[in-house]
Amino acid sequence: MKKWTLNSWKNYPVKHIPEYENKKELHMVLDKIRTFPPLVFAGETRTLKKQLADVVDGKAFLLQGGDCAESFAEFHPDNIRDTFKVILQMSLVMTYSASMPVVKLGRIAGQFSKPRSSPTEIKDGKELPSYLGDNINGIEFSEKLRKPDPKRLFKAYSQSASTLNLLRALSQGGFADLNKVHLWNLGFLKKSPEGKRFKELEDKIADALAFMDACGINSDFNRRLKTVNCFTSHEALLLPFEEAMTRIDSTTGKYHDTSAHFVWIGDRTRQPNGGHVEFCRGIENPIGIKCGPTLKSEDLVKLCNILNSKNEKGRITLISRFGHDNVEKFLPKLIRTIKKEGLNVVWSCDPMHGNTIKSASGFKTRPFNNVVKEVKRVFAVHKAEGSYAGGLHIEMTGKNVTECTGGAQKISEKDLSHRYHTHCDPRLNASQALELAFLISDEIKKNSQYSKNIIQAVS
Ligand code: PEP
Ligand code: CO
Numbered sequence: 418m419k420k421w422t423l424n425s426w427k428n429y430p431v432k433h434i435p436e437y438e439n440k441k442e443l444h445m446v447l448d449k450i451r452t453f454p455p456l457v458f459a460g461e462t463r464t465l466k467k468q469l470a471d472v473v474d475g476k477a478f479l480l481q482g483g484d485c486a487e488s489f490a491e492f493h494p495d496n497i498r499d500t501f502k503v504i505l506q507m508s509l510v511m512t513y514s515a516s517m518p519v520v521k522l523g524r525i526a527g528q529f530s531k532p533r534s535s536p537t538e539i540k541d542g543k544e545l546p547s548y549l550g551d552n553i554n555g556i557e558f559s560e561k562l563r564k565p566d567p568k569r570l571f572k573a574y575s576q577s578a579s580t581l582n583l584l585r586a587l588s589q590g591g592f593a594d595l596n597k598v599h600l601w602n603l604g605f606l607k608k609s610p611e612g613k614r615f616k617e618l619e620d621k622i623a624d625a626l627a628f629m630d631a632c633g634i635n636s637d638f639n640r641r642l643k644t645v646n647c648f649t650s651h652e653a654l655l656l657p658f659e660e661a662m663t664r665i666d667s668t669t670g671k672y673h674d675t676s677a678h679f680v681w682i683g684d685r686t687r688q689p690n691g692g693h694v695e696f697c698r699g700i701e702n703p704i705g706i707k708c709g710p711t712l713k714s715e716d717l718v719k720l721c722n723i724l725n726s727k728n729e730k731g732r733i734t735l736i737s738r739f740g741h742d743n744v745e746k747f748l749p750k751l752i753r754t755i756k757k758e759g760l761n762v763v764w765s766c767d768p769m770h771g772n773t774i775k776s777a778s779g780f781k782t783r784p785f786n787n788v789v790k791e792v793k794r795v796f797a798v799h800k801a802e803g804s805y806a807g808g809l810h811i812e813m814t815g816k817n818v819t820e821c822t823g824g825a826q827k828i829s830e831k832d833l834s835h836r837y838h839t840h841c842d843p844r845l846n847a848s849q850a851l852e853l854a855f856l857i858s859d860e861i862k863k864n865s866q867y868s869k870n871i872i873q874a875v876s
Contacts, residue, residue: 418723421695421698421699422699423660423663423672423699424660425695425696425699426656426660426692426693426695426696427692428692428695429690429691429692429694429695430688430690430691430692431656431686431691431692431693432532432685432686432688432691432693433530433532433533433654433683433685433686434654434655434656434657434692435546435549435553435554435565436565437565437567438564438565439567442567442568443567443657445567446567446568446570446571447567447570447657447658447660447661448661449571450570450571450574450658450661450662451661453574453662454578455662455664455673455675456526456527456574456577456578456581456649456662456675456676456677457581457649457675457676457677457678458675459666459668459669459671459673459675459701460668461648461678462673462678462679462701462702462703463701464646465520465522465646465648465678465679465703465731466701466702466703466729466731466732467731468518468520468646468731469520469703469730469731469732469734469763470729470730470731471518471520471731472520472731472763472807472808473730473731473761473762473763473805473807474730474872475805475807475865475868475869475871475872476517476518476868476872477517477518477519477520477807478511478515478517478518478519478520478807478808478809478861478865479519479520479522479734479763479765479807479808479809480504480507480508480511480519480520480521480522480808480809481522481523481524481650481679481705481736481765481808481809481810481811482500482503482504482507482522482523482524482809482810482811482812482813482850483500483504483523483524483525483528483812483813483814484500484524484525484528484812484814484839484840484844485524485528485531485769485812485839485840485841485842485843485844486528486529486531486550486551486839486840486841486842487525487526487527487528487529487551487576487580487840488529488551488556488840489551489572489576490551490840491838491840492576492580494583496814496815496816497525497580497583497584497587498583498587498815499603499814499815499816499847500523500525500813500814500815501523501584501587501588501647501815502601502603502815502847503603503813503814503815503847503850503851504521504523504647505521505593505601505645506601506602506615506851506854507850507851507853507854508521509598509601509618509622510615510618510851510854510855510858511854511858511861513618513621513622513858514858514859514861514862514865515861515862515864515865516865517865520646520648520808521645521646521647521648522647522648522649522650522678522679523584523647523648523649523650524650524651524810524812525580525584525649525650525651526577526578526580526581526584526649526651526677527573527577527649527651527676527677528650528651528652529550529551529552529553529573529651529655530549530550530552530553530651530652530654530655530658531548531549531550531654531841532652532654532683532685532686533547533548533549535547538558540558543558545558545559545560545563546563546564546565547563548563548840548841549565550655550840550841551569551572551573551840552569552570552572552573552655552658553565553566553569553655554566554569556840570658573658577676581649584647584649585647587647588644588645588646588647589644591643593643593644593645594636594642594643594644595622595626595636595642595643596626596636596642596643598618598619598622598623599619602615602616602619603815603847605817605847605848606847606848606851609825609826609848610825610852611825611848611851611852611855612848612851614855615851626642648678648679649677649678649679650677650678650679650680650681650705651676651677651680651681652680652681652682652683653674653680653681653682653693653696653697654683654686654693656692656693656696658676659674659676659680659696660696662674662675662676663675663700666701669701671701672699672700672701673700673701673702674700674702677702678702678703679702679703679704679705679734680697680700680702680704680705681704681705681706681707681734681736682694682697682704682705682706682707683707684707684708684709684711684712684738684770687706687707687712687716687720689716689719689720689723694720694723694724697724698723698724703731703732703733703734704724704725704732704733704734705733705734705735705736705765705810706720706724706733706734706735706736707736707738707767707770708735708736708737708738708739708751709738709739709770709771710739710740710743710746710747710771712747712751714750714751714754717735717751717754717755718754718758718760721733721755721758721760721762725760725761728759728760728761729761730761731761731763732761733760733761733762733763734762734763734764734765734808735751735755735762735763735764735765736765736766736767736808736810737751737764737765737766737767737795738766738767738768738769738770738771738810739771739791740771740772740787740791741768741771741772741787741788741790741791741794743771744791744794744795744798745794745798748795748798748799749798749801749802752764752798752799752802752804753802755804756802756803756804763807763808764799764804764805764806764807764808765807765808765809765810766791766792766795766796766806766808766809766810767810767811768787768788768789768790768791768792768795768809768811769783769788769810769811769812769842769845770842771791772784772787772788772791773842773843776822776830776833777830778830778831778833778834780820780830780833780834780837780843781842781843782820782821782822782830782833782843783820783821783822783842783843784821784822784823785821785822785823785824785828785845785849785852785853786823788811788821788845788853789853789856789857792809792853792857792860793857793860796857796860796861796863796864799864800863800864800867803871805864805867805868805871806860806864809857811845811850811853812842812843812844812845813844813845813846813847813849813850814839814844814845814846814847815847816836816838816846816847817836817846817847817848818836818837818838818839818844818846819832819833819834819835819836819837819846820833820836820837820838820839820843820844820845820846821843821844821845821846821849823849824845824846824848824849824852825848825849825852826846826848826849
């Protein structure tokens with residue numbers, strides 16, 4: 418294999434990276450970003466990789482979630498806090514069902530750039546470049562704002578830094594204390610069926626904590642009861658920016674992309690001979706690969722070998738996203754290939770991207786039932802193939818939006834226009850996200866019992 422350098426990706430074909438008109442300005446911006454502090458630290462990234470290695474071994478479960486695209490308009494401390502709350506709530510439900518740790522990974526603090534199915538958009542007979550994410554151009558349908566603007570990268574960097582700052586404070590500063598679970602329930606959730614179920618869980622946890630306290634174990638003495646690790650992730654799409662954020666870790670001499678703990682390669686940019694794969698090959702971060710219907714088994718093996726030549730556990734997470742009625746058609750073959758080759762991977766399920774449809778009124782939406790169906794089918798296929806379903810990857814928000822239809826709130830197609838705020842794909846709202854966690858808790862329970870039996874059988 419050829420030598421990897423920070424910019425060797427430029428020698429390979431790349432898709433979905435915009436052409437900036439003003440190259441001089443782009444280079445000025447990138448040179449400045451190269452001097453900015455890292456957003457995350459190499460040691461944290463290594464911790465995440467270790468936790469993902471536990472997922473490979475069936476000893477933990479991965480929950481990855483957040484916006485499809487973060488935006489400048491939705492940047493608000495309440496939004497960050499509420500997304501974090503829902504991640505905590507979901508992971509509590511999952512930890513309780515599975516009796517195993519849940520690795521919490523936000524699609525947050527840097528998830529801006531989007532690959533689009535069409536390079537242009539036509540409205541009222543006018544054609545303009547598509548919206549590519551707030552760190553590239555503006556969502557407003559105007560010629561000026563749709564031009565890729567390098568200066569947007571400064572704003573995206575600064576938003577990511579303050580988002581991370583709040584996430585660190587929330588996860589380490591006492592908010593995540595198990596004694597405070599009652600604070601995690603969002604106002605509008607309290608009256609809903611999920612809110613009530615969550616309250617029951619809260620009561621059980623309070624009982625368990627009271628018992629532990631009586632035994633002398635409490636959050637004053639045990640940090641793990643009052644803090645959580647919350648990691649960040651985004652799609653490594655805009656390589657000039659990722660390159661500028663990649664630094665040598667002084668303790669190991671290895672390259673880390675310090676823009677997030679975990680980055681993934683999208684379904685549209687995972688060509689084994691493409692620039693995105695080349696870039697990710699040389700960084701130490703855990704890497705996700707989106708696996709959609711067009712992924713061939715041979716290419717999956719190639720990708721794992723290029724990106725993880727040492728077959729290190731925790732380095733690769735395969736994120737399947739086939740659509741609810743395509744799971745049985747595509748997933749078993751890939752699982753068999755991975756097993757046959759003895760490749761160490763986390764298998765995660767993205768039940769969002771294969772289930773997007775257009776409503777009669779023109780909104781992109783996802784029927785909640787289909788999301789649930791895909792997750793259940795993925796669990797069933799893994800079980801049948803003797804493989805461990807290790808994670809869930811969702812687009813969600815802590816807000817009470819109306820972007821996906823269905824769920825206990827019975828959001829109809831007509832309701833979509835009420836609170837449709839996403840800058841790209843439709844997200845589960847807080848109630849739907851928590852409902853999903855409850856609806857799959859039986860699967861998670863069986864899945865973890867099954868993996869514990871395997872661990873016992875081989876040890
Ligand atoms: C995404 O996760 O936002 C995305 C674009 O997904 P995919 O690459 O799977 O289409
Ligand atoms: Co999306």
